[in-house]
Amino acid sequence: MGNHSDGSPNHSGTVATAGQNEVEKFQDPGIPPHRLRLADTDPKAAKRAERQVALLFGISVVGTLIFLVAYFAIDLGPGDSTIDTIRIQNMLLGLGTAFAMLGIGTGIVHWAKALMPDHEVSEERHAIRYEEDRQAAVRIVDDIVEETGIKRRPLIRNTLLGAVALAPLPAVAIFGDLGPRPDNKLAHTMWAPQDGQLKRLARDPDGTPIKASDVTIGSAFHVIPEGLNELHEGKLNEKAKAVVLLMRLDPASLNPSAGREDWGYNGIVAYSKICTHVGCPVALYEQQTHHLLCPCHQSTFDLTQECKVIFGPASRPLPQLPIAVDDEGYLVATSDFKEPVGPSYWERDMHERSINS
């Protein structure tokens, strides 16, 4: 350990010799002498500290009273509880509890620090184990293993291992009914035409259908499928897949790829609102730049490039919903999405192929 190192690696260890090691270290001078506090020497100071502690405990009593008054005097009866009364009550309850607790806490700590003996004492540490115990314990374990005879009877050992390895399987299997099998539920949404009837695009959340003529250039609509609000079961499940953003751009700025030319109408296009990253709603539309932004992780999609990802952690473009206009002028979805919406999952590719086959 000891040497004349000066901090530079070149010198370290070159000077030290065995004999020097003994004197090379500073000797531990021991616990510093105890210094008396004011309260130890001056009875007046001690009396003062005593009164301070009592005062702090007294403050705690006041705090408890504040709490009780705030609890019983402020009534949250019907019609009476505006957000302001609740706020005031909450504040007073907090203040009361804080005084009650801090009074006791600071009082005790002050008491301990100012009046209780503050001599530091030294205590020997004990060994965590003793050699004698250890040897006895090892012998006991050896004896136990020996008496079971497990080493001499491998048949018993192996069958036991096999049984124990398999026994937990039912415990795993019994959780099989936690949920249904996924099958291809994630591949379909409510937009699929029902009984040959194309689904109209409706406003989120009130569910009124949208006419193509309502959609002016630059505007954006949050859209749900018609009939979603009337669902009794699984409404949120369907909504979590079916929500769509509807926007109208100058048709010239859209660049539909081959096969997608008729998926929009007059510059009106509809894209899934569920981010392809981890599924947050892509709720922000920047009208000027035609960008869609997900507020959760900032994935940015470019509407003019079929919602290709231009920034952020998403990898895939937002799925487009093919839309058209029915005879009454309402926007309708001509089919379901041509790919699964939302975050990617293991079987997604498979599902996409089966949708398009």
Added chain:
Amino acid sequence: MSAASTAEPAFVAKTKTGRFTDFVDARVGGSGILREFGRKVFPDHWSFMFGEVALYSFVILLLSGTFLTFFFDPSMAETHYDGSYVPLKGVEMSVAYNSSLDISFDVRGGLFMRQVHHWAALLFVASIAVHMLRVFFTGAFRKPREMNWVVGGVLLILAMAAGFTGYSLPDDLLSGNGLRIIDGVIKSIPVIGTYISFFLFGGEFPGTAIIGRLYMLHILLVPALILLMIVLHLFMVVVHKHTQYPGPGRNDNNVVGYPLGPVYAAKAGGFFFIVFGVLALMAGFFTINPIWNYGPYDPSPVSAGTQPDWYIGFVDGALRLMPGTLGNWQVEQDWFGFVFSFNVLLPALVPAGILFTVMFMYPWIERWITKDDREHHVLDRPRNAPTRTAIGMAGFVWYCVMWAAAGSDLIATHFGVSLNDVTYWLRALFFIGPIIAFIVTKRVALALQRKDREIALHGRETGRIVRLPHGEFIEVHAPLDEYKRYKLVGFESPEVLPAVPNEHGVVTSKEKRRAFLSKWFFEDRVAPATPAELEAAHGHGHAAVEAPEEAKSLSH
């Protein structure tokens, strides 16, 4: 056991409490325990209180949480709000959200208890994290405490699990989007991801099962595990006795501090009330998680500037930092007809995986490198273990970069800078931040060690300038007393351990790696000042002025 034995006159306790204790002792035989613990010595230092804060926050969580369970209903059935918060009247929502609103607005003190509970949860995780940093930087994880370090790490994970399961319970818009993100992350798991998602949610997201299931985990399973781990943790603290900071009179064979009764017990017990009081102040004055502003969960809307609770932030930030496309190349890959969502999988699993793996393994890594099998009860001052401190800071900075990334949008709006630029910078810092932190920390630690040497050998600066007869001006240095000096020189400075051959005379490649790491750890070292050096410094006549060679080059 009992004091009241037969022949001799019975030993009678003087105080009422003493007689009561005697009564209990005669029936359960606790005097052995009391004798062991009553005056057990605890070292005292402000940095030892973080673990206490964690323990007390947990107690407060149990108290406030029990209150909340009396009113909370974890059902996802649909209902229409008819409570006293006017803006949401008639709105369709789940029973869980409805009962959370009732707790906030129609149960007297309910809002206060909700806020105490939430603040205590944030403080619980925070104090565990800070406690672990303290343990790491002071080397308190070394033998014999490696296992307790692991238990502490498990507690950190459990605390985060408890926090997350509780965060989702009110079924509000914000926490619902959090669950949505969890669902997306789970679905990215290869092979079984979709199944796990369906099993967790009882079908498609969001389903009607998740709140009830999280509730059960939150109020039963996770707290029970936390309690178990706390018992283990404290049991080991008792077995090992507390560590102590280095200083005069303290060594690996003793423990210096205050006896448990009365001083230490009073301070620690009083501290519980202080923690409670501070949490009550926060709950009274600072709104946390105003669920009534968010509205019920609905998969369509989302508010900008969404943020998870702080302890989940680093995972969320990692998700944000990962680019999903590199140029035109998709990070998400379709291989063999299946989807590998690397853009989600990597950030969700890898950084947290690395952090926790290194954290759990670190005591054994350092033990392997130093070949140090001794018990350590005296802590290291962080500066006296420069490489360890630098590793810790590198990890800490890495964590903080990811954590900051979870607020990238808020950073951008707050400072009026481009969101994309913030992300690019943070992506760069993700890689170079830890490296810079390592280098800077190591240099700072070494510099502080040199400063300690300097002060130990030449005393502290007094600010008093004296002009010598021949015209030279010097500053007078006051020598340290031996207690203060011992604090600065009483540490170990391990040296590089070169590779040694094993019993077959072969230097294994593993041993070579160990030697390489040992060099990396200890090649830069500042040895503690020795009495001979002190002697030499004084021998210079006006020792206070003229420093030996090395010190001159350092700071004069």
